[in-house]
Amino acid sequence: MRVAVRRWLAAHPQPDELTVAVSGGADSLALCSAALLEARGRIAVHAVTVDHQLQEGSAQRAEAVSLWAVDAGCASAQVVTVDVGTRGGPEAAARDARYSALRQVGRGDVLLGHTLDDQAESVLLGLGRGSGRRSLQGMAPYDAPWGRPLLGTRRAQTRQYCADLQLPVWDDPHNDDPRFTRVRLRRQALPLLEEILGGGVAEALARTAGQLREDDPRADVAAILELVGAVQLDAKTLARFTEGTRRAVIKQWLDDRLGGPCTSAHVVAVDGLVARYRGQGPVYLPGGSRVIRERGRISHAPADSSGRAAPRTRPT
Missing domain, CATH: 1.20.59.20 (Chorismate Mutase Domain, subunit A)
Known part of the structure; x- marks a missing residue:
């Protein structure tokens, strides 16, 4: 985690502050923790937690994550409550509301905890929908103000990091809800492709995204x-x-x-x-x-x- 963040900061120098979007899941907790360790004494790290109000007790959960961020050493931590619409479906509406809130309150660049697994899911989703070259490029490591230091890191590694440091991971029930397309890709499609092709599918999809981005x-x-x-x-x-x-x-x-x-x-x-x-x-x-x-x-x-x-x- 720390090496990934260190390399990202070296490639995209920050002036004096940045923001980490912290949901409470393993990916964002690992990112925030590693950013605090790598930026110590040089860059102020702020934390923002978005409460989508889609689950009972979401406000209390968001507040607990914010308190953790302060205890961990963030210069500031705040909870932003959003109203999620319906345009584009529940996943797209929640994403739009979240990004809008982060753009408004973020200080400096905003770091997001997307991993290699998220990148593979994005590429596979774009491929299945015939969305064209731009979608197959997946997510960029840096697309101001958004930064994604963990795109070369597996989801399992973020969970191991949190376990090693005993960070209080919260698993969002929506991440296991088969109503959502990404969940079905994660739980069904990708494991089946890994089995059929003998492994390495997620890495190959992420590598394809990088190659297309370089050749754009x-x-x-x-x-x-x-x-x-x-x-x-x-x-x-x-x-x-x-x-x-x-x-x-x-x-x-x-x-x-x-x-x-x-x-x-x-x-x-x-x-x-x-x-x-x-x-x-x-x-x-x-x-x-x-x-x-x-x-x-x-x-x-x-x-x-x-x-x-x-x-x-x-x-x-």
Whole structure:
């Protein structure tokens, strides 16, 4: 635990404080304990416990966890009570409420106790749902303000750590409730895959996530946008790139202009203006705007107040 936290802190230096999300489970207790030991004398460690109000006695449990954090040496510890909605199902709603609360009260980066097992479950869930490359990348070790030092650590190791140090682990009953998809993946799907494939499945899934993250072409999108023109795209220059790279650049360019994600159909259509131009007309986008090609430049004509695309402006 301590080595994992030490390496994470070395890779992502903290100014003078950080926050650990502490639920009372083995993963978060181990993370908080190791963070306190590794940050001692250098960084103030704060603890936040989120009470989702989904179980009887949750308030008392959250308060007990907060008291433990103070006794363990945290600079501060607080309980945040949230109202969990229904959007996206119970798991997603609880996660959204938790992340929102942590973002509001966290001091510095917020460390989360996700382990290699959690990473494997995320990748398998994304694979089963056909969610695409981004989901298969799983969780990032650092995605400000979120830090996950234990992504290379097994869940069994956090439990052993807590047992060795006699930390008061609380096992959330929801983690054994088969109503939740992740529980069924954890208790049924992954063990079966381990048996069929002879072990090492969780590590392989986590390794796949890391490889996809390292090879992610989005890391170069911003640089390519600068090269081809962030406002009006130089079609001839952009057309020299591979189809996958072109479309990644076009998608980012459209997302920036639409203020939200666009569909793959729009990306393909705009790519046609870039790489397969035969004099075709504009590509119409949601909200009444359009993308046009003139004199080798790809530009976006936003909609006016009536919802129609603004008149074309000839490049000078």
